[in-house]
Amino acid sequence: MTHDLTADIVADILSLVNHETSSHDLPGLAAGLDHLRDLATARLGPPDVRRRHRGDGHGDTATLTYTGTRPGHVALIGHYDTVWPTGTLTDWAPPAAGGRTKLGGPGIFDMKTGLAQGIWALKLTRDAGGPVPTVTFVFNGDEEIGSPSSRPIIERTAAEADATLVLEPSADGAVKTARKGTGTFTVTATGIESHAGLAPEAGASAVHALAEFVTAASAVAAPDAGTTVNVGLINGGTGANVVAGRATATIDVRVRTQLEKDRVDAELKAIKTSDPRVRIDIAHGWNRPPMTLNAASARLLDLARAAAQDHGHDLRDAAVGGASDANFVAALGLPVLCGLGAVGGGAHARDEFIYPDTVQPRTTLLAGLLTRLATWTRSPLLDLRSGVAGRPHPGALPPASH
Missing domain, CATH: 3.40.630.10 (Zn peptidases)
Known part of the structure; x- marks a missing residue:
């Protein structure tokens, strides 16, 4: 022994x-x-x-x-x-x-x-x-x-x-x-800057659009299937009196199966925000497969x-x-x-x-x-x-x- x-x-x-x-x-x-x-x-x-x-x-x-x-x-x-x-x-x-x-x-x-x-x-x-x-x-x-x-x-x-x-x-x-498989998604919203007091209607807020996006993204989670979506970081805007022209969010996604991975990709891509003037770009950064x-x-x-x-x-x-x-x-x-x-x-x-x-x-x-x-x-x-x-x-x- x-x-x-x-x-x-x-x-x-x-x-x-x-x-x-x-x-x-x-x-x-x-x-x-x-x-x-x-x-x-x-x-x-x-x-x-x-x-x-x-x-x-x-x-x-x-x-x-x-x-x-x-x-x-x-x-x-x-x-x-x-x-x-x-x-x-x-x-x-x-x-x-x-x-x-x-x-x-x-x-x-x-x-x-x-x-x-x-x-x-x-x-x-x-x-x-x-x-x-x-x-x-x-x-x-x-x-x-x-x-x-x-x-x-x-x-x-x-x-x-x-x-x-x-x-x-x-x-x-x-x-x-x-x-679980893991992915880090970077979401970038690009809007139109303008003065928040003098011409708010001329602006298209990237921050507002990103807020809509992350709310919808959180709903993509499926806890029963083991899929989690966590918006861990948000940055954006240049000042409180400026309609934000740019904002970003970093999202952590975890999935148990390839099927869920494919579903998450598709549903995040399908999210629409209310102001069509704001462009949403998603970098799908899957790192490890399930x-x-x-x-x-x-x-x-x-x-x-x-x-x-x-x-x-x-x-x-x-x-x-x-x-x-x-x-x-x-x-x-x-x-x-x-x-x-x-x-x-x-x-x-x-x-x-x-x-x-x-x-x-x-x-x-x-x-x-x-x-x-x-x-x-x-x-x-x-x-x-x-x-x-x-x-x-x-x-x-x-x-x-x-």
Whole structure:
């Protein structure tokens, strides 16, 4: 039986937290990725294939491949960027004392614990002396801003692997098998400026038209179908005594299905405002497609549940409103599970925390799943359904710096 490694794993988690990696701090991201790669090397040795893919204004993405002893190939995906501005660590308050022990820190739950657990899970698998799959880690530094540069690397790596495991935090211990698709819509109203007192009739208010639009847009939401519409930002006008010539709104949309995505697009496009002199332009910014439990992922979930049963635990699954890089993989029809990382709470909040007593059991679960995946291969038919033209060697990724 594996001795208690909680202290060692937690030490690695805290070392990652102490390297602040805001999505918008390129020097901090670079230093954080260097530390993460060094940590993987310290625990696992040098990877057989290592690449660093430039982020083009975002955090770089590193891919590290460790060759296994059996034919199975697993992609372990995790982002090292966080939503927290650099400097947050200096005034972070520890969790309140009392009750179950917690550990807090910027990014500890979302998702630096998952990164450390992924590295240690492969170490435990190898140390056990049983079958080991080939594992490709993908560490990306732009997930919190939509993965604009890392998405093609994630999709390519997932297409080459038999299964993809995303090390995002769990839903109170449950893995995540369904996530909403996300979109950020920018709505611009362009009217006609005029003096609000001397010639109000000559003006066409962009603000008034935008107010009509956002009211109608809010009605597009369908809570029973899981569709939410949130108008989070509004800007417009130049002065209280000027009929506004321009106004903008930023709208967050979440959907569970492609059907709802198409409906939202159509209904927003069909909205009319009362003053025909005001032009409404909508930038449809869908970022992540909806993630659903496809047939391939259902097989993978069964395998994860069997691994949990090996340790006397039941593994639940959950559907959540947030999106992750797993959405991209699921949209290809490939097997993927998300939420295999931390148990805790407070993502993107000042009370972000993990339960340290779950660190070793969660890591052991992941190690058990890796062992089972050493001899697990996906159906070749998936390559046809997802449009993936075969699976090259794990090292066959786009050119990048080493």
